[in-house]
Amino acid sequence: MTACVTVLIIGAGCRGKHYSCFAVHFPSRMKVVGVADPHTFARNNLQKIHNIDKKNVFNDWKAATERERFADAVVIATPDRLHKAPAIAFANKGYHILLEKPMAVTPEDCKEIASACKANNVMLAVCHVLRYYPASLKIKELLDAGAIGDICHIQHLEPIGFWHFAHSFVRGNWRNEAETTFSLLAKSCHDIDLINFWMGDKRCLKVSSFGSLSHFTNSHKPKGAASRCLDCSVEQTCPYSAKKIYLKLAEKVVNMEFEGGATAAFTMMAFTERLGTRKTTVYGTKGELFCDGSGPVEVFDFCTREKTVHPTNKSTVIPSQLMGHDGADYYLMDSFISAVAENKPSLIQTGPEATLQTHLLVFEAEKSRKENRVVFVETRKEHFP
Structure with missing residues (x-):
């Protein structure tokens, strides 16, 4: 049996608490x-929840770095x-790191974060949970096996959900870019990462991005609307009513060109009924691949004119507290804890x-959107420390 991995949680809010639940359900693997x-x-x-010794409870993460390392890994949420400073500090102390995205x-x-982790020879896992998702891995497996020949184009859609966009990016934690970051990085770096993942060794050469705040503006404020939903005379006819969302219940396009001429188009859409159920189509020289949400993955072969349905082998035993991103949070934690326990960074x-x-490509896409031009991406050697 592998050793139980000891973990320090930095940030005990929603995500930190969520990841810590792995220890509740798998106490022999994580503490x-x-x-x-x-x-x-x-x-x-x-x-x-975790019966933590009082000496290891801190109101400031800096106090934890002043001690000798007392855990195998740290979750930074x-x-x-506020990601950079603790990530570098704990890397310098020798902790393996699970870092919330971005x-x-x-x-x-x-x-600087990537450089610190490499310099200290510690494992870094950034929470791009969708890379660990069975449907994403099945798509990767089929593409690498040549199921549709060479990739010509990837079309990928992320439906955010009309109420979720209003909750998080209009009146929620990410409502102000100056206080947090831009929406493509905060919400959809997952999806740019997936496109990079599926493209394999092909390097992105050019990127363009289009998008603007087109609806949630003062000019679209309904006549007679108040500053607060509970006081608003038009609340009953407003689909973004906080009363409807909480008591009862934008769009961005990124185009990319990769080595060899392959292209990709990603759309982040706010105005959707569905929430988070990605839709992916990959067009190849010998076939077409399609996946809606968790799968299965369908492949149409141009030679045989036949469609093959591939199950995604999704685990059926996932604790409810780890079902975030349709269970992808569980697969992320499972991989990270196994990597630390077995000393296998390849996991x-x-x-x-x-x-x-991925992150540098997202920053380039935002530069394209702001400057209204195509951005030519630098080489990978120039990017990495």
């Missing part, structure tokens, strides 16, 4: 031995703009180099 969070309730709640909110900070799909390339 939470410390927590740091400035909020008393969140900190004490995690301490109680602080707000987006890595950081500037290209320079992302490079991590989202290590420093692969994740850095």
Whole structure:
């Protein structure tokens, strides 16, 4: 049997608590031995759940770095703009790191994190959970096996859901770019990462991005609308009513060109009924691949004119607390804990180099959108420290 991995949680909010639940359901594989969070309730709640020794409970993560390393790994789930400092500090102390996405909110900070992890020879897993998702892995397996020949084009859609976009990106935590980061990085770096993953060794050469705040603006404010939904005379006819969402219940396009002429188009759509159920079509020289959500994956062969349905081998035993992203959170934690326990970095799909390339491409896409031009992507050697 492999050793139980000890973990320190930095940021005891939604995501930190969520990942810590792996220890509750698999106590022989993971044990939470410390927590740091400035909020008393969140900190004490995690301490109680995992029976953490008081000496390992901190209201500031910096205090934990002043001690000798007392855990195998650290989960960093602080707000987006507060990722860099703890990631570098804990890498320097020798902790293996599970880092919530995005890595950081500037290209320079992302490079520094990747460099620190490599310099200290620690494993870094960034929470691009969709790389661990059975449907994503089945698509990768089929593409690498040549099921549709050479990739010509990938078309990928992320439906955010009309109410979820309003909740998170209009009035929620990511409502203000100056306080957090831009929506493509905060929400859809998952999807750019998937496209990079499926393309394999092909390097992205050019990227363009289009999108703007087209609906949630003062000019579209309904006549007679108030500042608060509960006080608003038009609330009953508004699909984005907070009363409807909480008491009862934008669009961005990125185009990419890769080596060899393959292209990809990603659409992040706010105005959808579905929430998070991605839809992917890959067009190849010998066939076409399609996957809607969790699968199965369908492949149409141009030679035989036949369609083959491939199951995704999704595990049926996933604890409800780890069902985030339709179970992908479980697969991420399973891979990371196994990698640390067995000292096998190869089990991590989202290590420093692969994740850095994705993030830098996302920053280039945002530059394209803001400057209204096609951006030519630098070589990988120039990107990586």
